[in-house]
Amino acid sequence: MNINRIYLIFFSLLVMVSAGVPPVHSSEKSSENKVGFMVVAPDRGFMGNQEILEIYQEFKKDYPASLSLVGRNDNGTGSPYSAYLQKSVQSLQESGVTDIVALPLFLSQDDPVLRKVAANLPAYHAREQIRLAPPMSESYLSAQVLLDRVKTVSQNPAEEHLVVLGIGAMEAADEEGIRSDIAPLIDYVKQYIPFHNTEVGIYFDRNAETSLKEAKNQGVDDLIIRTAAKKGRTIVVPFYIGPRFDNRMSMTNWLSRKFSEYDLTFVKEEIIPHPNVLLWLKKTANHYLVPKPDQVGVIIMPHGSTQPYNDVVEEIIAPLKSRYRIEMAYGMGDPFLIQQAVTRLETEGVRRIIFVRMYSLEDQMKGLTDYILGLSKTAPTKRNPKDTPPTQVRSAALFSAFGGYEEGPDIPQVLHERVLELSRNPSRETVILVAHGSGSDEADARWLEVMDGHASRLQKLVKFKFQDIQTATVREDWPEKREAAVNRLKEMIEKAKKKGRVLLISNRLHGAGPYERFLNEVGLEKDRDYEMNSQGFAPHPLMTRWLASGIEQAIRSISQNEDWMVSAQQTNGMISKQQ
Numbered sequence: 001m002n003i004n005r006i007y008l009i010f011f012s013l014l015v016m017v018s019a020g021v022p023p024v025h026s027s028e029k030s031s032e033n034k035v036g037f038m039v040v041a042p043d044r045g046f047m048g049n050q051e052i053l054e055i056y057q058e059f060k061k062d063y064p065a066s067l068s069l070v071g072r073n074d075n076g077t078g079s080p081y082s083a084y085l086q087k088s089v090q091s092l093q094e095s096g097v098t099d100i101v102a103l104p105l106f107l108s109q110d111d112p113v114l115r116k117v118a119a120n121l122p123a124y125h126a127r128e129q130i131r132l133a134p135p136m137s138e139s140y141l142s143a144q145v146l147l148d149r150v151k152t153v154s155q156n157p158a159e160e161h162l163v164v165l166g167i168g169a170m171e172a173a174d175e176e177g178i179r180s181d182i183a184p185l186i187d188y189v190k191q192y193i194p195f196h197n198t199e200v201g202i203y204f205d206r207n208a209e210t211s212l213k214e215a216k217n218q219g220v221d222d223l224i225i226r227t228a229a230k231k232g233r234t235i236v237v238p239f240y241i242g243p244r245f246d247n248r249m250s251m252t253n254w255l256s257r258k259f260s261e262y263d264l265t266f267v268k269e270e271i272i273p274h275p276n277v278l279l280w281l282k283k284t285a286n287h288y289l290v291p292k293p294d295q296v297g298v299i300i301m302p303h304g305s306t307q308p309y310n311d312v313v314e315e316i317i318a319p320l321k322s323r324y325r326i327e328m329a330y331g332m333g334d335p336f337l338i339q340q341a342v343t344r345l346e347t348e349g350v351r352r353i354i355f356v357r358m359y360s361l362e363d364q365m366k367g368l369t370d371y372i373l374g375l376s377k378t379a380p381t382k383r384n385p386k387d388t389p390p391t392q393v394r395s396a397a398l399f400s401a402f403g404g405y406e407e408g409p410d411i412p413q414v415l416h417e418r419v420l421e422l423s424r425n426p427s428r429e430t431v432i433l434v435a436h437g438s439g440s441d442e443a444d445a446r447w448l449e450v451m452d453g454h455a456s457r458l459q460k461l462v463k464f465k466f467q468d469i470q471t472a473t474v475r476e477d478w479p480e481k482r483e484a485a486v487n488r489l490k491e492m493i494e495k496a497k498k499k500g501r502v503l504l505i506s507n508r509l510h511g512a513g514p515y516e517r518f519l520n521e522v523g524l525e526k527d528r529d530y531e532m533n534s535q536g537f538a539p540h541p542l543m544t545r546w547l548a549s550g551i552e553q554a555i556r557s558i559s560q561n562e563d564w565m566v567s568a569q570q571t572n573g574m575i576s577k578q579q
Helices: 005-017 046-058 082-094 112-123 141-149 171-193 210-229 251-258 275-286 307-320 335-346 367-373 410-421 441-461 481-497 515-521 540-560
Strands: 037-040 065-070 099-104 160-169 199-202 233-238 298-303 325-328 350-357 398-403 429-435 470-474 501-506 531-535
Touching: 037 046, 037 082, 037 112, 037 275, 046 065, 046 275, 065 082, 065 112, 082 112, 099 275, 112 160, 141 171, 141 233, 141 275, 160 210, 171 199, 199 210, 210 233, 233 251, 233 307, 275 298, 298 307, 298 335, 298 540, 307 325, 307 540, 325 335, 335 367, 350 367, 350 540, 367 398, 398 540, 410 441, 410 501, 410 540, 429 441, 429 481, 441 470, 470 481, 481 501, 481 515
Parallel strands: 037 065, 037 099, 160 199, 160 233, 298 325, 298 350, 350 398, 429 470, 429 501, 501 531
Antiparallel strands: none
16 A cells, blocks of 8 residues: 555544644633624615515524614614614523624615714613624625626626715715715726726715705716716616615615606616625624634635546545535636535535635735635736636635645655655755746745755755755746746756756646656656656645644634634725725
8 A cells, every 4th residue: 555545544543633733622612702793774664674674584593683773863762763772682682692793784884874873882781882893885795786786787888887876974974984985896896897987976865954965966866867968878776775665665766767767777776685785794793703613614725637636635635524624626716616615615504714725835826815705805916908806705704714835844754755765875866846836937936945945954854965956947837938947947957967866856736747748848858867756745644734734723713812803804805995
């Protein structure tokens, strides 16, 4: 039996001990506090409130929760809506909740109704201060709602004008605040649908000061009419959670009738109902909860290739599958495969997902996958100006991520074993570690720097020193740079050959890729000019240990800090306001 397979069988029994980390069940945090969630939503009238109630009831199936509807005349204890808020708090306390988080089902932090609620929350006699979560506009999930609304009607965006409507301002400061919360959502949409131009109109509340309200609302009407008169198609999207007493008596229906005589396309769906609203509630709640062990899942993203390559990857992962909920997303950051893996885990009740970039270096695929997972608001750089950013996952789960197995401490030991499989007389042998390489000169230099570190540690591991240990990349996916890289490798081999044997070691996860073919093309032959260990790092139990160690470190980060993601809300997966 292959020695590595024996190692893997043994390692499957002792994986966490050899990783030097505590078992998963130690991540479960005991606490006397019980977190519960008060969903605070605008009173929209009968039909609108039914829509909110349906979302809330789905949310309550998985989270301790209560619902409180609030309106514009909420002015603290003693006002018409205070009874609903007090009842909501009391309901949570009676169910054993000691730590209440208010989830505001409002788009903007500058919504006047939400501002009143926020100011008055301390008046409700919770045992501890009620925490208020950020509003919906700060999550890319809300931007996806706007994107979906626009996608249903957009046909030729280069000749289309988009007008997004908000509501609820009582004074000029509210108007600007709501506008500034909507603007980043429109910027998000424009990454995917490049409209000719975009506008935002904010309608004032009917209770606003009369002259101000009339002037401002007339200004929004004029904006829509002027835009509709321009060449090209005008799309108007109501992006708010507005009043809806019945199918006819709603803000959106009233506006669509108001502009029915103009040549424009009026989208009749608001923010609610949309699946992302429930996802937003769950995702926001997950920020405040320490997950149970069975609520943590893992997605592993290796490059992937043909079945023999994939089988080796599965062999590395096999010892961990009895310990973690693992899904695979082979490829180079395919958002659809990642979404499928996320959905499978969430269907099983997972709320936190550890995403593993099973690539050589920590930063490889990081920008792309961080964006897909919502860990970054910055889309990766486009290769083609016509390209759109990748699709971001639609998920209530929170993510953490790591990668870069070559930057782990054990790779020199693996290389040591690969070298010894060929070596006979180290003092007359030159070892050359050969890797894939990068298209970017900076990234390629960094890869070589990591490999140089391997070479230095490898020389210390061997009993008898090699004549030399060198490193090279072939930059195999970039023909304009590959030629020079392969010729440099040829020169290294020819120079080392004059002093003795040349041992090429494949510095990649599995196999040797096109190395032999590239060298044949420049006149070098395997076994005549050099010998090569083509296996790569895997399978090897130390690769399994790298995975186990990284996963356990992520689990400890989750379990040791109750506000692990809350503290990062402004940078991880949130939409930032333009300054």
